[in-house]
Amino acid sequence: MHVITRRLRRLAPQxxxxxxxxxxxxxxxxxxxxxxxxxxxxxGSLIDILVRAAPVALLTVGMTLVIATxxxxxxxxxxxxxxxxxxxxxxxxxxxxxxxxxxSLGVGIACGLWNGVLVAILDxxxxxxTLILMVAGRGIAQLITEGVILTFNDxxxxxxxxxxxxxxxxxxxxxxxxxxxxxxxxxxxxxxxLIEATGINRRAASLAGVRARFLIxxxxxxxxxxxxxxxxxVTADIRGADANNAGLWLELDAILAVVxxxxxxxxxRFSITASLIGALIIQSINTGILVSGFPPEFNLIxxxxxxxxxxxxxxxxxxxxxGFMKFSRRRETLTHGTxxxxx
Amino acid sequence: xKKALVAAAAAAIFATLSSGVSAQSLTVGFSQIGSESxxxxxxxxxxxxxxxxxxxxxxxxxxxQKQENQIKAIRGFIAQGVDAILIAPVxxxxxxxxxxxxxxxxxxxxxxDREIESPKDLYLTAVTSDQxxxxxxxxxxxxxxxxxxxCKVVELQGTTGSSPAINRKKGFEEGIKAATNIKIVRSQTGxxxxxxxxxxxxxFIKAEGGGKDICAVYAHNDDMxxxxxxxxxxxxxxxxxxxxxxxxxxxxxxxQAMAKGEANATVELTPNMAGPAFDAxxxxxxxxxxxxxxxxxxxxxxxxxxxxxxxxxxxxxxGY
Numbered sequence: 001m002h003v004i005t006r007r008l009r010r011l012a013p014q015x016x017x018x019x020x021x022x023x024x025x026x027x028x029x030x031x032x033x034x035x036x037x038x039x040x041x042x043x044g045s046l047i048d049i050l051v052r053a054a055p056v057a058l059l060t061v062g063m064t065l066v067i068a069t070x071x072x073x074x075x076x077x078x079x080x081x082x083x084x085x086x087x088x089x090x091x092x093x094x095x096x097x098x099x100x101x102x103x104s105l106g107v108g109i110a111c112g113l114w115n116g117v118l119v120a121i122l123d124x125x126x127x128x129x130t131l132i133l134m135v136a137g138r139g140i141a142q143l144i145t146e147g148v149i150l151t152f153n154d155x156x157x158x159x160x161x162x163x164x165x166x167x168x169x170x171x172x173x174x175x176x177x178x179x180x181x182x183x184x185x186x187x188x189x190x191x192x193x194l195i196e197a198t199g200i201n202r203r204a205a206s207l208a209g210v211r212a213r214f215l216i217x218x219x220x221x222x223x224x225x226x227x228x229x230x231x232x233x234v235t236a237d238i239r240g241a242d243a244n245n246a247g248l249w250l251e252l253d254a255i256l257a258v259v260x261x262x263x264x265x266x267x268x269r270f271s272i273t274a275s276l277i278g279a280l281i282i283q284s285i286n287t288g289i290l291v292s293g294f295p296p297e298f299n300l301i302x303x304x305x306x307x308x309x310x311x312x313x314x315x316x317x318x319x320x321x322x323g324f325m326k327f328s329r330r331r332e333t334l335t336h337g338t339x340x341x342x343x
Numbered sequence: 344x345k346k347a348l349v350a351a352a353a354a355a356i357f358a359t360l361s362s363g364v365s366a367q368s369l370t371v372g373f374s375q376i377g378s379e380s381x382x383x384x385x386x387x388x389x390x391x392x393x394x395x396x397x398x399x400x401x402x403x404x405x406x407x408q409k410q411e412n413q414i415k416a417i418r419g420f421i422a423q424g425v426d427a428i429l430i431a432p433v434x435x436x437x438x439x440x441x442x443x444x445x446x447x448x449x450x451x452x453x454x455x456d457r458e459i460e461s462p463k464d465l466y467l468t469a470v471t472s473d474q475x476x477x478x479x480x481x482x483x484x485x486x487x488x489x490x491x492x493x494c495k496v497v498e499l500q501g502t503t504g505s506s507p508a509i510n511r512k513k514g515f516e517e518g519i520k521a522a523t524n525i526k527i528v529r530s531q532t533g534x535x536x537x538x539x540x541x542x543x544x545x546x547f548i549k550a551e552g553g554g555k556d557i558c559a560v561y562a563h564n565d566d567m568x569x570x571x572x573x574x575x576x577x578x579x580x581x582x583x584x585x586x587x588x589x590x591x592x593x594x595x596x597x598x599q600a601m602a603k604g605e606a607n608a609t610v611e612l613t614p615n616m617a618g619p620a621f622d623a624x625x626x627x628x629x630x631x632x633x634x635x636x637x638x639x640x641x642x643x644x645x646x647x648x649x650x651x652x653x654x655x656x657x658x659x660x661x662g663y
Binding site: 029031044048148162234237238239240242244245246291295299 | 378379380381384500503504529530531532534536537538541542543545546547549550553566569570573577578579596662663
């Protein structure tokens, strides 16, 4: 019981922010919160948020781990494009679904390992190391698709993006499942703890016997794997691989989600759940803007404005201020109380 | 000395031309921006085809999105003494110096697809489409299609602030101005991409009573329309029937959708800018006839009645 309240307290700022944002949108757009069943599947704006959040949520899982090791992965948007292109080209060549999925995931892991080599072995700064694949990745994807939007007609593969199982869209299973597996792996074993140790002080962790190099490798590999799943969802969704636009700038949304989730870019303590709520906050804003009917010129300003408010409320300065107010109030009642007693 | 020689050579070329040799011996340089989009690749293919059809020797230079590469290529063309130069300019400014060099050598320059901010006497003519007109053709088609019925339209805009988005919006509004029964109820940007087109359409459908109130979607390009069609299908409605779909560009994929009855109309942004350019060049070199400073390409409307599969087959090989 105590554990649950402690966890809730950790997640409180993100949950409150999400609730307020959803509340405000439902005021602007009536019917926003209604969920119904249509054609045997759940249907409504809230479901849209969960489905559309899938790519960023998946990236966020990997990004949280990478950031916890005090790194950053800018390449994942491009990895989405590469894996999407690989999946689409394999499908057009008639490979079976398991082969397509296995190879795409393999390519994603390979991309992650490439980043891992640059960061963990060559000790290149993560922002530069992953920038290389961010720039080159779209070129690679374009080579695979030969510069066109590679379309395909395969109902089983496209189900990954727009299908449903037991009434719930498949992308939701994919991101929740991935997050659950990675989360359990981190928290039910010592892995998460060791990653935090690596992020806080790599040298100290190494001296204490933590295999920091391996952990950094693993973090980037998982990040690549998550990007591969996201890439397949994005590609399956529109039944085509768009090397130019698939996953464009999503790495920035993922970093934002991690920061909104309260994980420090300086590495160390992390919370995958909080990051995922961060991803949901970002997608709620995106979907909210679309249903609210504002002209598109306002999109980015509204998004930035809301995020500034959320981040300000979570900032150390405001937290200290709140803590101070609570403390002084308590002292006030205390002194008041003693006065009463002496009287 | 060198200049005099070149001038003499130019004079000789003109002499041979005026003495009745047809355009067959022409050599034309073409400085292309790059191959950033399917349409651009198709433009390159069509330009090569048009040149071959006319027996023109085409020297092709890909600038890979850089103006400096284009200027280098143009200087190269001038040094090789080509008969004319086609440029698809990557930006609007900074062309004066190199165009003057071409003019001094009496090499006519024709702009393709985009215009530039240079004195008009520095180039022969510009062949471009009229983006406002494209939107207007789409709007007028819809007005005719729905007749006097009330019609709520949702609009998928291009990238906010880009000139095709601004102009195609303006044109469409002009096209439906006379029809007071047609109203644009929602308008959002889909960034010219399929993914965003689908996502925005999903939210439009939810915001407008499950999509039953929407009579048509107007997309600023075909890719967004393809995304919107998928969103309509997944909402349990029939694209093309329940919600009409009209868009611009005429890329091959939209013809497949049209053949299936899922899209209704598209306005072509023709990749054939070179055809009219070569025609104008011919007339100019043969009869010294100065063309107008702006040649507008045809914005052809395609509907389901135009045998979409046949158009698809014809367009498929162009490199879209």
